[in-house]
Amino acid sequence: MTKTFDHGGGVWSVAVPIPDNPLGHTLVYVVDTDRGPVLVDTGWDDPGSWDTLAAGLIACGTSVQEVRGVVITHHHPDHHGLSGRVREASGAWVAMHAADAAVVRRTREARPERWVGYMSAKLAAAGAPEDHLTPLRSPRALPRLSPALPDREIVPGDLLDLPGRRLRAVWTPGHTPGHVCLHLEEEHPSGLPGHGRLFSGDHLLPEITPHIGLYEDPDDGVVTDPLGDYLDSLERVGRLVPAEVLPAHQYAFTDASGRVRELLAHHEERLGGLLGLLAVPLTPWELAERMSWNRPWSEIPHASRNIAVSEAEAHLRRMVKQGRVEPVSGTEPVTYVRSG
Template sequence: MGGRMTRTADHGGGVRSLRVPIPDNPLGHTLVYVVDTDRGPVLVDTGWDDPDSWDALSEGLAACGTSAAEIHGVVITHHHPDHHGLSGRVREASGAWVAMHAADTAVVRRTRQARPEHWFAYMSAKLAAAGAPEEHLAPLRTPRSLPGLSPALPDREIVPGELLDLPGRRLRAIWTPGHTPGHVCLHLEEEHPAGLPGHGRLFSGDHLLPEITPHIGLYGDLEDTPGVTDPLGDYLDSLERVGRLAPAEVLPAHQQPFTDAPARVRELLTHHEQRLTGLLALLGTPLTPWQLAARMEWNRPWDDIPYGSRNIAVSEAEAHLRRLVKLGRAQAVPGTYPVAYTAV
C-alpha cells in the first residue's frame, strides 16, 4: 500500500470515488469515479499520468474490490491531463474502451501529431500578439520536451444526448463546452440512492465545481480562426443547461460532491457577469490582453503569479474580451499590434 491512506468514498447505488493526486498542483487531486455495470466497472476520468498517481489509482481500485485489469470502459469528461492522463495505461491493463467527445478527441489527435517546437512557436506567437513582454517570451524560444504530449487516442465517441453503452445503467451525455470544446457532463438518470430530491446525479467534470470557477480561456486550437469561437459564451450557455437539469447531487472531478446545482449555476453566472462589467470599466483606456490580465482580479497580485499561470490568465482575459466583442460591448482598435481593445 506504500504507506499511503487510500482515499475512497462510497456514494451509494454502485458509484464510488477515489482520489488520484495531481503532481505540483494546488487542486491536489482528481476525483475518479468507479461506476458498477453489468459488464464490470467503468471509470469516469482516470487522473494524471504519473507513477504516484497510477499507484493511487491502483490502490483505490483495490480498496473498491477491483483492479485496472477488470475495467470495462473509461468515460472521459474532457481531454486535460489530470482527467485523461492515465486512460492509456488503464486500456493497456484491461482492454477497456476509452470514450470522449469528438471535439476533444480532435484536440488529442492534434496534440499527438504536434512536435514540441510547433507548440512553442504557437505559444510564442499567441502571447506576442496578446502583448506579452520580451522577458516572458524568451523562454519559449528554447524548445524542450513537454509532458503530456502523447495522450491516448480514444476509440469511442461520446455523442451528446445519447445514453452511453453501460449495461444496466442509464448514463446520458450532456455536451457542456467552455472549459474545453468537447467537455461533457454525464447524467446518471437513476433515483438518488439516499432519496435526495431532484433528477438523478451529475458527473460534472470541471464544468461545475462547488467552490472554484473552472478556467475558461480560448480553446488553444492550433487551427482556430480568431474571433470564431466564444468559449465563455459556450460556458455560460452550458451552465444554464445543467441548471435546468436540476440533479439531486453533483459529483465533480475536484473538491467534493454537493447539492443544489441551480444555486451554484446562478452564483457562477453572476460571477462572470460582474467580471465582464468590471473589465468594461478597465477598457475605458485601450488595453492589450496582457495589460488587461495584469489589471484583473486574481487570487493573488499579478507580480506573484508564476510564469505558467500568467499564460492561463492571459487566455482567460482573451476569452472575456472575445465575449465582450461578440456582445458588441468592446472592439479591437484598428491598426494596433499587439491588438488593443476598448469599450464601445
C-alpha cells in the same frame, strides 16, 4: 493513504493525487455495471497516482484488470492522463467527445516546437513583453506529449454503453471544447429530491470557477467564444436539476441550480469589472495584468501568466461579441476599449 468514498447505488470515488498542484487530487468515479466497472476519468499519469488508483479500485471491491470502460469528461491530463495505462491493463474502451478527441490527435501529431511557436506568436499578438517571450523562444529539450487516443465517441444526448445503468452524455463546452457532463438518470440512492446525479467534471465545482481560456486549432481560422459556450452550458446543466453533483475536484454537493446562478452572477460581475478597466485602450496582456487573480500579478509564475492571458482574451471575445467592447483600429498589438 488512499481515499475512497461509497456514494451509494453502485458509485464510488477514488481521490487520485495530482503531483505539485494546489487542486490536490482528481475524483475518479467507479460506476458498477452489469458487465463490470466503468471509470469516469482516470487521473494524472504519474507512478504514485497510478498506485493510488489501483489501490483505490481494490478498496472499492474491484481492480484495474476488471475495468470495462473509461468515460473521459475532457482531455486535460488530470482527467485523461492514466486512460492509456488503464486500457493496457484491462482492455477497456476509452470514450471522449469528438472535439476533445481532435485536440488529443493534434497533440500527438504536432512537434513540440510547433506548439511553442504558436504560443509565442499568440502571446506576442496579445502584447506580452519581450522578457516573457524570450524563454519560450530559447531552444531546449521539449517533451513530446502522447495522450491516449480514445476508441469510442461520446455523442451528446446519447446514453452510454453501460449495461444496467442510464448514463446520458450532456455536452458542456467552455472549459474545453469537448467537455461533457454525465447525467445518471436514476433515482438518488438516498432519495434526495431532483433528477438523478450529475458527474460534472470541471464544469460545475462547489467552490472553484474553472479556467475559461481560448481553444482553437492553430490551422483553423475559426474565432471561438469559449466563455459564451461555458455560460450557455451552465444554463443547460441547471435545467437538469440533479439531486446531487459529483464533481472531479473538491466534494459532492446538492443545489446545482443555485451553484449555476452563483457562477453566472460571478461572470457577469467580472465582465462588468473588465468594462471598467477598458475605459482606456488595453492589450489582452495589459488587461490580464489588471484583473483580479488569486495572487498579485508579480507573484504569478511564467506558465500561469500564459493561462491568465488566455482567460483575458476569452472575456474580451465575449464582450466583443456582445457589442460591449471593440478593437482599436490600427493598433499593434491590438488594444481593446469599451464601446460607445
